[in-house]
Amino acid sequence: xxxxxxxxxxxxxxxxxxxxxxxxxxxxxxxxxxxxxxxxxxxxxxxxxxxxxxxxxxxxxxxxxxxxxxxxxxxxxxxxxxxxxxxxxxxxxxxxxxxxxxxxxxxxxxxxxxxxxxxxxxxxxxxxxxxxxxxxxxxxxxxxxxxxxxxxxxxxxxxxxxxxxxxxxxxxxxxxxxxxxxxxxxxxxxxxxxxxxxxxxxxxxxxxxxxxxxxxxxxxxxxxxxxxxxxxxxxxxxxxxxxxxxxxxxxxxxxxxxxxxxxxxxxxxxxxxxxxxxxxxxxxxxxxxxxxxxxxxx
Amino acid sequence: xxxxxxxxxxxxxxxxxxxxxxxxxxxxxxxxxxxxxxxxxxxxxxxxxxxxxxxxxxxxxxxxxxxxxxxxxxxxxxxxxxxxxxxxxxxxxxxxxxxxxxxxxxxxxxxxxxxxxxxxxxxxxxxxxxxxxxxxxxxxxxxxxxxxxxxxxxxxxxxxxxxxxxxxxxxxxxxxxxxxxxxxxxxxxxxxxxxxxxxxxxxxxxxxxxxxxxxxxxxxxxxxxxxxxxxxxxxxxxxxxxxxxxxxxxxxxxxxxxxxxxxxxxxxxxxxxxxxxxxxxxxxxxxxxxxxxxxxxxxxxxxxxxxxxxxxxxxxxxxxxxxxxxxxxxxxxxxxxxxxxxxxxxxxxxxxxxxxxxxxxxxxxxxxxxxxxxxxxxxxxxxxxxxxxxxxxxxxxxxxxxxxxxxxxxxxxxxxxxxxxxxxxxxxxxxxxxxxxxxxxxxxxxxxxxxxxxxxxxxxxxxxxxxxxxxxxxxxxxxxxxxxxxxxxxxxxxxxxxxxxxxxxxxxxxxxxxxxxxxxxxxxxxxxxx
Numbered sequence: 001x002x003x004x005x006x007x008x009x010x011x012x013x014x015x016x017x018x019x020x021x022x023x024x025x026x027x028x029x030x031x032x033x034x035x036x037x038x039x040x041x042x043x044x045x046x047x048x049x050x051x052x053x054x055x056x057x058x059x060x061x062x063x064x065x066x067x068x069x070x071x072x073x074x075x076x077x078x079x080x081x082x083x084x085x086x087x088x089x090x091x092x093x094x095x096x097x098x099x100x101x102x103x104x105x106x107x108x109x110x111x112x113x114x115x116x117x118x119x120x121x122x123x124x125x126x127x128x129x130x131x132x133x134x135x136x137x138x139x140x141x142x143x144x145x146x147x148x149x150x151x152x153x154x155x156x157x158x159x160x161x162x163x164x165x166x167x168x169x170x171x172x173x174x175x176x177x178x179x180x181x182x183x184x185x186x187x188x189x190x191x192x193x194x195x196x197x198x199x200x201x202x203x204x205x206x207x208x209x210x211x212x213x214x215x216x217x218x219x220x221x222x223x224x225x226x227x228x229x230x231x232x233x234x235x236x237x238x239x240x241x242x243x244x245x246x247x248x249x250x251x252x253x254x255x256x257x258x259x260x261x262x263x264x265x266x267x268x269x270x271x272x273x274x275x276x277x278x279x280x281x282x283x284x285x286x287x288x289x290x291x292x293x294x295x296x297x298x
Numbered sequence: 299x300x301x302x303x304x305x306x307x308x309x310x311x312x313x314x315x316x317x318x319x320x321x322x323x324x325x326x327x328x329x330x331x332x333x334x335x336x337x338x339x340x341x342x343x344x345x346x347x348x349x350x351x352x353x354x355x356x357x358x359x360x361x362x363x364x365x366x367x368x369x370x371x372x373x374x375x376x377x378x379x380x381x382x383x384x385x386x387x388x389x390x391x392x393x394x395x396x397x398x399x400x401x402x403x404x405x406x407x408x409x410x411x412x413x414x415x416x417x418x419x420x421x422x423x424x425x426x427x428x429x430x431x432x433x434x435x436x437x438x439x440x441x442x443x444x445x446x447x448x449x450x451x452x453x454x455x456x457x458x459x460x461x462x463x464x465x466x467x468x469x470x471x472x473x474x475x476x477x478x479x480x481x482x483x484x485x486x487x488x489x490x491x492x493x494x495x496x497x498x499x500x501x502x503x504x505x506x507x508x509x510x511x512x513x514x515x516x517x518x519x520x521x522x523x524x525x526x527x528x529x530x531x532x533x534x535x536x537x538x539x540x541x542x543x544x545x546x547x548x549x550x551x552x553x554x555x556x557x558x559x560x561x562x563x564x565x566x567x568x569x570x571x572x573x574x575x576x577x578x579x580x581x582x583x584x585x586x587x588x589x590x591x592x593x594x595x596x597x598x599x600x601x602x603x604x605x606x607x608x609x610x611x612x613x614x615x616x617x618x619x620x621x622x623x624x625x626x627x628x629x630x631x632x633x634x635x636x637x638x639x640x641x642x643x644x645x646x647x648x649x650x651x652x653x654x655x656x657x658x659x660x661x662x663x664x665x666x667x668x669x670x671x672x673x674x675x676x677x678x679x680x681x682x683x684x685x686x687x688x689x690x691x692x693x694x695x696x697x698x699x700x701x702x703x704x705x706x707x708x709x710x711x712x713x714x715x716x717x718x719x720x721x722x723x724x725x726x727x728x729x730x731x732x733x734x735x736x737x738x739x740x741x742x743x744x745x746x747x748x749x750x751x752x753x754x755x756x757x758x759x760x761x762x763x764x765x766x767x768x769x770x771x772x773x774x775x776x777x778x779x780x781x782x783x784x785x786x787x788x789x790x791x792x793x794x795x796x797x798x799x800x801x802x803x804x805x806x807x808x809x810x811x812x813x814x815x816x817x818x819x820x821x822x823x824x825x826x827x828x
Binding site for chain 2: 038
């Protein structure tokens, strides 16, 4: 009875499936295969080496320290991005329209989202420029010369300098998502709470947060995936691991790039990619499990 | 002469099948054998056309048979002659990819439009001027569908050594032996400055051609130095003394460098070692020897460098700067000395235009001391901007021909005028007034004679390149001492030497431009992996 409907569905789906297969599935599978070879990147031969690349990586101190850098981002980025984005979102939605000037701030805070990461990286290179950068200049004009640093040339500041840029450029996006989630909460809940004498904090923690928990979970996963990646901004802002300071923020993705493009070890780079994929999947599942709460329908 | 040209001009009009068939009727077997031998000699010795005709007479080849041989040979793509010595198929499309970096790519478009395009109007040229070549062209190379000719340079390019190991490079020996375009009686090889192509040889054969003479040295503003009464130092002690003077003067810092990219300082240091220890000192590093970094000269030179950091001679904040930021500060007069190559002026031309009184001048690195093995004039004056022809390209001969035209007097002169940089083509920039940077670089290159540095370890062993570059950043920022660096780099060198998975390419003690070189002694130690 219904089977002839597939005759219509299949031709419509086929192009999308084929494109997906060729440009998404096949590269993934190919990367898995590459990770089992010692391919040089330019040879037409791909000598099979089994799991040797993985074995080498697990004892490679540089890979492990790159993982450590990602772990640091994984802690820092969600913490700051979600806290600040929640704060802004509630400021700009409270009482329906938010504080004075909300419309302006909503637009301005979203700006970084429409700038490409490369431009942001270059922009902040100027901000952090040790001699004429706006950061050091501002510190100087406030009489805080002793706080001036070579932000991107010093192992003790480079991580925070980069994390700040990522936080700055990500807040807008999550703020918008949180705002839409908050706006969908019926105002009657707040009215009832106000009548019962609940403070604004109490309302935020007992009404807003639980009702938008699903949104926060999703965002947490997005940010975690971004923290496990961290390539473009670091590559642009540090020049890619050529100094001790840059090495101190070398992420797994940067190391993968170096293995492939400067060391001609594409097999090893593919293995790093596979590990990164697996870690990202595992991590997403963990976050999903750990943050699972009772959901509320309203 | 006129008659011969007509002979060549007629070559392309004859149908290949017809030529094959008539040969047996019109030429005796004896004549055919002699002609084959003649062509072999031409290819091996790179005889000019006139020499070849003479030789043909000696061998008893009739003009008639020779003419026919050319008709035939041109279709076998081995004809020798001034118009089309590489036997290019005039109608075959050509695929050209050029790194569009510090030198721009006007010079390559000039070859496409005014040289190759003019000589082979039927050939369709596909041209791309771009950056980060490996990311863009890797798939095509691996797939066996590479471009024909490529300027494989800049960040993100292919490793030439790796391409060679993987059999992707066309051997350029026939190009080297071909006549230079537009020069009577000069082979292509002889038209290039002696020895500039040494780094492009693997296992005794030419695979890579370098085009731009990119001297690396120490840059300063000659106008400012004159105003202040400072003189460029001849020894490292003088350098340190002048640094102190500059520091005390207070107008600028003595040094800055491209902080995020410490290889600029490593390349300067290589030269200090080269001058003090001679060819021998770098030979040990190039060949991953057991005392590559532990040899005493290395320590002396590292200490000399460390003095820059210890005495605060490096501009504050340098380590956090990108290359263009550091170069801008230097042009704005915030630092006196800057390490760089001759591409500097072109790379920074917008800033250079904004400081009209700035006299960009480059000099060799000062000598370490009076015990140096080589004179002050010894310098790194290698050729850069490397061009390759892919072995699997569809138009290999066309790729070589494109290079023959680029490396001609015409092609090279255009490049020098457009980029204010010298090339490897002898005499191509004669009579051009290209400013103080060009003049000082050309003078330093000329003065260096055979004492030009051969530093290949960084290009051959990416792990060593990375570690050495980082080590210099650590040394100059006070993170590590000279002794730490020596231990670290020697350990890595030993590890690389003992790792059989990494194929080694032996670098000769003396480069081939040196009077003591033994030509052809670059033999492989291990066979290429894979």
